[in-house]
């Protein structure tokens with residue numbers, strides 16, 4: 001059921017077409033493996049009884065190796081505690097305050113793309129071919145660096161940054177890594193780690209490099225807070241100041257936020273750019289909208305409050321929501337029942353395993369109608385204003401960030417970041433695909449991105 005290449009939710013989509021009237025399909029009777037195919041049943045899984053379920057130990061053991069025992073991997077009471085103490089750092093007000101920094105970084109990012117190669121003096125005549133995924137993961141690392149721990153990595157300009165390199169290596173899609181993940185899911189990581197497999201060495205090296213960098217940054221941050229060197233409002237400082245966490249818990253939390261918080265958004269930016277290569281008319285519409293509403297000056301400073309301006313743009317938000325729908329960075333999630341429980345009218349025995357294909361739910365014509373796979377940002381617009389349903393009749397049709405206490409805590413952060421990055425991109429460039437369309441395929445282990453990269457040919461726009 002876990003994808004080893006190809007479209008991540010294809011099998012579930014096929015099952016949904018084959019059994020359109022069923023909402024729960026038993027796909028593996030040996031391991032009680034169930035697939036939920038109707039949004040209506042998800043309220044019990046995610047919102048009404050979320051702690052009757054946990055992430056399957058095998059898959060979680062893989063995640064713990066790379067993310068630590070933080071919010072993504074904790075369960076039960078420990079999860080409730082971490083979530084409660086992390087929420088203030090992701091509040092609405094705090095995200096609003098981060099917009100100017102996100103905008104500044106996004107603008108620097110687009111400028112860095114221009115100067116990447118030996119651009120001629122009259123750069124407007126130059127063409128740049130870049131892999132937008134690799135380039136944008138640097139700026140998202142810079143943004144989470146500042147927001148997450150008040151630290152300037154400047155990975156945009158410093159391509160040798162070890163943390164950026166470690167994350168790139170960790171998330172680059174490969175068949176071997178996918179097989180490794182499936183093996184961990186089936187047999188647990190302790191068993192897989194005993195196999196003579198090079199992947200074990202690679203993951204150990206990456207984990208130890210990320211962990212030691214996070215620990216060093218944590219200790220420096222503690223010192224800085226003690227000396228009261230600056231006004232510390234980043235996520236890590238808020239967690240330290242809450243006095244609720246030990247150093248090892250904080251290191252795990254930091255590893256989680258750094259990993260969960262940057263590759264996800266940079267992949268989404270890649271997919272948005274890809275979709276816009278296929279819809280140049282929509283790219284022009286978004287650009288006109290951003291030019292008109294932000295009125296950015298020659299040095300990239302907007303004349304209006306950036307947060308409120310970006311949040312009300314219908315097309316910019318429509319493109320972002322439609323990208324999140326068609327290319328959910330986390331394409332699948334799994335749960336196992338930790339006690340006898342209930343989902344809808346079904347009695348569920350302890351130990352039953354569930355697969356929710358976020359990808360399939362986002363693309364199924366049974367759920368979204370006959371144009372379900374079409375890129376239609378206008379489904380997210382009502383009376384010239386953004387709507388947040390996409391015309392769906394149930395919340396559970398849109399699962400990109402899930403729902404309930406295990407939903408993505410960084411959703412507001414990711415949306416703010418995407419608005420800044422995409423707005424800065426459309427203001428600065430026109431672009432087209434610089435690789436065969438057939439090579440643009442999703443791939444990855446837990447999160448997906450364009451498996452062969454996304455090469456774009458950029459042309460500077462003459463408007464700034």
Ligand code: HEM
Pocket residue numbers: 071072073083144256257260261262264265268328329330332333334399400401402405406407408409410411413414
């Ligand atoms: C487009 C960007 C993003 C997408 C699509 C996304 C998606 C998701 C999804 C689907 C989950 C639930 C995973 C599961 O239960 O299997 C999740 C959890 C999580 N995400 Fe995100 N995420 C994004 C960005 C971010 C950002 C920017 C941050 C942090 C700054 C973040 C931090 C987290 C954390 C900590 C969790 C675990 C929450 C919990 O279990 O309480 N994510 N994300």
